[in-house]
Amino acid sequence: MATSVLAGWAQIREDFAAFYRDLHTHPELSDQETRTAGLLAQRLRDAGFDEVVEGVGGTGVVGVVRSGEGPVVMLRADIDALPVQEKTGLPYASTVRARDGDGVQVPVMHACGHDMHAASLAAAATLLAQGREHWRGTVLVVFQPAEELATGARDMIADGLFERFPRPGIVLGQHVAPLPAGILGYGVGPVMASADSVNVTLHGRGGHGSRPESTIDPVLMAANVVTRLQGIVAREVPPAESAVVTVGRLQAGAKDNVIPDVAELGINIRAFSPAVRDLVRAAIERVVTGEAQTSGAPKPPEFTWFAAAPALVSDPDATETTVAAFVERFGGQRVMRMPQVNASEDVGVFGEAIGVPTVFWFWGGLETESTLAAFAQGRIDELPGNHSPFFAPEIEPTLTTGVEALITAATTWLDPAPL
Structure with missing residues (x-):
């Protein structure tokens, strides 16, 4: 099912790479993601989503695509940036300045990779909508604001996310990390603090x-x-x-x-x-x-x-099922068990609020060979990590891996279309 849904990726990959670069160049601080939200909502409309609603929980975007009776699967990406001065030297680097919540003018950068999260989910959502004849159920796509303030998930729930839209049976999310590009990392149980x-x-x-x-x-x-x-x-x-x-x-x-x-x-x-x-x-x-x-x-x-x-708990049983699908698609050498991460994420608030499992994984965004060498030589601390002014994922294979992982996970929990 995942292979069938991904069949159209080659035709839209360059468009979404350009979309990623645009998001990176135009970052927006938490609860100020109006341009980002508008672009993401238009992507869902262009893909043929049945419902697209902006302004959920502030600047959140929710999309619903249906394909008959079946499970409801939620895919979530965060979209806010940080008050960091970019130092990557990339041709599409951010030069944006904005006023933060206290009215202080600050530099703004997608230093945590939320632009890659958003672009990957927008692309996966497009492919799921285009390939809905291959699956049965409902896909709930959530673009969440204000993750960096740990308020966005609760704001969306308070604004009726699970009353106004189909209630999912599982929440799926991912985060780009300072791992070799093309590698997936996962944990079981409490994975983030x-x-x-x-x-x-x-x-x-x-x-x-x-x-x-x-x-x-x-x-x-x-x-x-x-x-x-x-x-x-x-x-x-x-x-x-x-x-x-x-x-x-x-x-x-x-x-x-x-x-x-x-x-x-x-x-x-x-x-x-x-x-x-x-x-x-x-x-x-x-x-x-x-x-x-x-x-x-x-x-x-x-x-x-x-x-x-709260601590982000990746449900053990649901994680085992999802990781098995990752291993089948990517091969065991590209899927690794990770130690607990002391950083935090509010995606777990969604599943906790309605009592359904969350599955969360990481995927690599740094140049593969040099990063593997740094791992082998014990130089991990020298790599640019999340929140660093030097952090910017390699567009490929990061984007393709992120899209493949989302679709693999989603189709694991959706029903297959009858033959």
Whole structure:
């Protein structure tokens, strides 16, 4: 069935390669993906989709193509870019600047490969629509905004995704990664970590830098918090579990001889189990509150939790079935088991919301020979990874592999057309 659906790929491949380059040149930040969404919606209309709806959950796009009675299969791609200055030197590199959610002008780049995700899914959707005589069921295509904020999936669900459109029996998604182009990687069970961020405000009493005894110094308070937080993973998380606590932002004061009233911390955590996630969240609040009390803070610290995404769980049984189809199509040498990834993804929110399995995999986007050499020589950290200003997938074979993987996975869960 996949081979039949893919029969028309050679005729449209160059068109979608050009489409990918256009998306890469014109990235848009989270919740600002209006141009991208419009182009993707038009691609679905041109392909003959039965329904195409824009503006779902903000700037999301949903398409529905039917071919008789059968399973409902959801294919999802994220579409937002990052505030990163591109340094790839490509002829189609982004020079875009835009204002972020705080109104600050920033450079914009598809540094995480969402342009490749979108182009691959648009192409796969086109082929599935053109080849609907080969399968039976319904394909639900979801182009999701704001993955980088971990809000887009929930926004689409809150906007009635599963009430307004057919409810799927499985959610399928993929992510381009710093692997050799043409290679697929997968995991079973928790494959990507949960993510939570919190902004913390510590309150002190400011004054002259020459008279610290008359102040309650929130800078010292913040420094002690940063040091103490490192003990959470080292001494509270069981050694067999995994977690990360990162303080990515510490801001306080504006002048060297003035002790400020407040200090602010931006903290990010990752975990693979709900129990460890809850443990770390509670420990952060306990440590910060305890340090504030010990320092004599005039009022308790403030916590603002945001950007929460659960651990991404690739359903074991559904993953086994999908990976078997990948091995049959690509060969065992091109399909590899991967370790858990501490980065996060909100695609798991979709399946979790309606109690259906999610299957998620990675596929390589870096030049094959040099990347294999780097793997063999232990130089993996030298490769440009996601969120790097140097990250840009090789268009081929990355695009073709992404399209083939989506169609192979989709047709594994759709019914075949009767002979």
